[in-house]
Amino acid sequence: MTPREIAEAAVKILDEKMGEDIRLIATTEVTVVADFFVIVNGNSNTHVRSLADEVEDGLTKLGVEPLHIEGKATGWYLLDYGCVIIHIFTPETREYYNLEKLWADGEEVDISALITEN
Numbered sequence: 253m254t255p256r257e258i259a260e261a262a263v264k265i266l267d268e269k270m271g272e273d274i275r276l277i278a279t280t281e282v283t284v285v286a287d288f289f290v291i292v293n294g295n296s297n298t299h300v301r302s303l304a305d306e307v308e309d310g311l312t313k314l315g316v317e318p319l320h321i322e323g324k325a326t327g328w329y330l331l332d333y334g335c336v337i338i339h340i341f342t343p344e345t346r347e348y349y350n351l352e353k354l355w356a357d358g359e360e361v362d363i364s365a366l367i368t369e370n
Contacts (some may be wrong), residue, residue, distance in 0.1 A: 255287040256287070256288065258288075258311065258314075258316055259276055259287075259290055259336045260276075261311060261314055261316075262307050262311065262336065264366050265310040266292045266306075266340075269306045270295075270299075271303050271340070272294065273292065273293055273346075274363060274367060275352060275360060276290055277290075277352070277359065278361055281357075281358070281359070285337070286336060287336065289338075289339065289351065289355060290337070290338040290339065291339045292338075293340070293345075294342065297327060297342060300329060303340045304321070304331060311333070318331050318332060327341060327344065328342075
């Protein structure tokens with residue numbers, strides 16, 4: 253799968269599991285860390301953990317394994333797929349770290365075709 257396909261698959265999984273305020277940021281022009289960041293929040297620590305598990309399981313079924321996972325005991329899960337990094341936050345943690353502002357030079361990708369209307 254291409255980096256974009258991995259990112260879009262993650263967005264769809266997060267949307268299906270009621271992830272909130274999903275953002276996809278293309279970062280190829282601003283960093284060598286990854287091609288895409290997916291940023292989302294759950295409504296509780298339990299929801300955040302569930303979202304992380306669902307993304308990991310869903311991408312594994314597509315043949316994509318994480319290189320590293322961090323944050324299992326915190327309000328911020330980071331799933332590193334090399335070319336795609338997925339950040340799953342509680343609302344408070346997301347507001348505190350404000351990754352959207354940090355990576356504002358990246359290009360926000362329109363995901364409206366990937367998510368359902370709420």
